[in-house]
Amino acid sequence: MSEYVTRAIVLGFKDSKEHDKIFDFYTEDLGRIRVRAPGGRKIVSKLSPHLDICNLATVKIVEKNALTLTDAVVEDDFKVSREKEGFFARALRAANVLRVISPEAVPDPALWDFLIYSLQSGAFNFVALISVLGYDPRHASCTWCGASDIAFFNEGSQEFLCEFCGSKINENNLLYLK
Ligand SMILES: [Zn+2]
Numbered sequence: 001m002s003e004y005v006t007r008a009i010v011l012g013f014k015d016s017k018e019h020d021k022i023f024d025f026y027t028e029d030l031g032r033i034r035v036r037a038p039g040g041r042k043i044v045s046k047l048s049p050h051l052d053i054c055n056l057a058t059v060k061i062v063e064k065n066a067l068t069l070t071d072a073v074v075e076d077d078f079k080v081s082r083e084k085e086g087f088f089a090r091a092l093r094a095a096n097v098l099r100v101i102s103p104e105a106v107p108d109p110a111l112w113d114f115l116i117y118s119l120q121s122g123a124f125n126f127v128a129l130i131s132v133l134g135y136d137p138r139h140a141s142c143t144w145c146g147a148s149d150i151a152f153f154n155e156g157s158q159e160f161l162c163e164f165c166g167s168k169i170n171e172n173n174l175l176y177l178k
Pocket residue numbers: 142143144145146147161162163164165166
């Protein structure tokens with residue numbers, strides 16, 4: 001059994017069976033991980049106020065077959081950033097990109113620093129986000145038509161698309177880069 005204490009950014013969560021809650025974290029020491037806050041509403045209700053989406057928290061995690069969350073204390077809820085128009089929508093969008101693209105359990109100090117900076121400044125720059133994830137929007141061209149003026153990134157297929165080709169896809173699936 002190993003125990004970890006690390007800073008974590010909350011990417012999202014969902015309810016699970018028997019009142020468990022599953023959290024997606026991007027952590028400083030472990031990279032992106034998924035942890036279970038185990039059954040019993042008591043623990044979940046004690047920890048949940050610390051673990052709003054986009055909060056920075058110090059978390060304690062025990063690894064025994066699976067990763068289990070045993071404690072959490074919020075460090076920063078980025079209140080000023082949250083009040084900025086459009087911030088939360090962009091942050092949620094960025095969290096989804098991370099869930100799809102960033103590998104599990106691979107720490108990445110550059111990505112961590114980028115996320116902290118984005119939360120503190122209240123601005124999520126999507127070009128910078130996918131660049132730090134290892135894609136190169138500046139030298140990309142549209143996967144479908146070859147146009148060099150790209151406007152979108154599709155995290156599902158990891159394709160760059162121009163404005164015209166991107167307009168044929170449900171834009172909820174696309175990251176707008178302009
Ligand atoms: Zn195109």
